Amino acid sequence: LAKTTQPISMDSYEGQEVNITCSHNNIATNDYITWYQQFPSQGPRFIIQGYKTKVTNEVASLFIPADRKSSTLSLPRVSLSDTAVYYCLVGDVFNRDDKIIFGKGTRLHILP
């Protein structure tokens, strides 16, 4: 399992763009990068996934540099409802040598 490092917490204000960066220096060639969002008392929700360059969906954008040793989740114009924990995962769920563990994630707090 590629180890990931994210900031423990971040604060931002409504209407701002929020960027959360994840470091994954030992990412393997076949690994995709996946981000989840978790609200209190709910299960994690898949947000976005990418392999290289940029991926965008209706929720977020994911920027991945050429060396793929990091990735940045970008949330445009956040609202109070975006307050949640965001997890970055790297790897293959079907690699039987992996231990799938969600780390502490990044606790994002949106202020009015």
Add this chain to the structure above:
Amino acid sequence: DTAVSQTPKYLVTQMGNDKSIKCEQNLGHDTMYWYKQDSKKFLKIMFSYNNKELIINETVPNRFSPKSPDKAHLNLHINSLELGDSAVYFCASSQEVPGLASYEQYFGPGTRLTVT
């Protein structure tokens, strides 16, 4: 339609009892998982089943046993419950795509287990 559902949502029981948590997914996925989220909020995988085959089995006590009657269901049975089993248990599912190495999983709402 709920993609991944779990029952019950809350479960309060005494030490030593045996309990089960049920999970169903209607996404047509071929793999299902059980996770435990402890008080420190770490999510750790406990089991996964792919086409009725156990493919990941973390070092959990053998008091925990997954049962998959079919591809859409993965139930979690817990025997002789202990205080330390108190946690939130999440079920999840995913679909293998050849050549795609990713963690795209869909989670249920969780079952909060409290052992007294």
